[in-house]
């Protein structure tokens with residue numbers, strides 16, 4: 001961890017003033033070095049009060065993203081082991097895949113303030129303007145068979161849902177496999193991509209896009225998309241949401257890796273499944289049919305009842321729509 005992040009962590013750790021001397025001792029640097037970092041943080045937009053004989057206190061953390069800001073919200077013991085931050089990039093998934101090819105560690109987190117080639121599922125593009133939303137991708141190297149990779153998608157939806165509840169008080173629901181929906185509109189989309197051999201995963205990248213501070217959504221998607229700010233009437237701090245997503249992802253992922261079994265998490269997932277026990281429309285290639293959604297199956301598939309018989313549908317194979325519109 002670099003010196004800027006350590007000082008930021010010290011300042012965020014408390015509600016009171018931290019003396020310059022304490023920071024010097026804890027971080028093993030000179031008074032001048034501390035003073036320089038404090039000025040740098042102020043220039044980035046942090047409001048820091050400095051009082052002689054008392055020290056420094058953070059009054060306001062702006063909604064900015066930087067490597068130090070993100071690192072300062074990642075808890076000890078997290079699965080996040082490295083952070084790569086871009087003010088602008090093509091797509092955090094593309095970056096994470098390149099890093100995966102180059103041997104980056106499992107737990108590399110790629111975040112961007114803006115993407116100029118954001119990708120959605122089914123080859124769609126994902127609009128990714130600067131300064132508003134979260135575009136993050138986690139690179140993982142799970143020691144499980146490729147057939148279990150879709151479960152990681154399920155875990156990520158649970159992590160985002162819980163984080164949005166914890167940080168913003170939004171009680172979103174999950175649209176299988178991994179959209180987060182609130183007020184009948186989409187708040188988050190997740191794109192999971194994998195590189196694997198027949199029996200071994202090389203890496204998985206989990207790309208998460210959350211609409212956070214958009215005041216309104218572009219006209220073409222305003223009926224189907226919503227942001228955290230639109231739902232709460234408040235500007236949110238993106239770094240806090242990222243920190244919470246990483247915290248909950250670590251909890252769910254470790255649970256899954258220990259057992260390679262989703263059944264432990266199935267009940268929780270189904271509790272938040274928007275179409276649990278409801279009629280849904282399954283769209284598969286050129287085929288469209290109605291069925292009853294019975295919730296998550298053990299392997300991350302969706303259990304449905306079609307013409308009175310149980311069946312499973314696999315993620316990536318179908319699109320599930322509520323019969324009354326987007327949800």
Ligand code: BTN
Pocket residue numbers: 090091092093094115117118119120121122124126134135136137188189190191207208209210
């Ligand atoms: C979807 O709903 O279609 C999935 C959208 C996934 C968007 C995220 S934003 C971060 C990561 N980088 C990308 O290019 N896509 C994912």
